[in-house]
């Protein structure tokens with residue numbers, strides 16, 4: 007009987023010890039709060055103006071976008087043109103896009119796809135529309151592996 011009681015006390019003590027947060031973990035959490043570190047992966051996808059409109063990327067560049075044809079079932083090409091301050095069409099950025107349906111997020115996720123560029127400095131991305139409804143392409147402009155602009159292009163089919 008005594009031995010069994012002693013065993014229970016040891017069990018209770020070890021449970022109490024494991025329930026207490028480790029000092030290292032709580033220190034790290036406190037530091038995150040103090041420095042305002044954002045949750046990894048959180049991105050504000052800025053809704054962009056419509057096709058043909060000039061959209062600011064940063065102080066040095068703007069872009070416009072259009073589709074190769076009015077989006078419909080099948081593949082359409084998203085065409086992005088970047089211009090510098092002098093109005094020259096340039097390709098300084100790495101540009102990627104991710105297509106999906108906002109109303110059924112994940113169902114048709116294209117994954118991150120890199121735009122190709124052509125001879126006239128257009129950035130090109132195939133967009134596969136597989137059902138009618140709401141669609142979105144999330145675009146990321148990067149310079150030297152650092153994202154400088156996140157945009158959301160929405161359209162309905």
Ligand SMILES: [Cu+2]
Pocket residue numbers: 107110113114137139
């Ligand atoms: Cu769908």
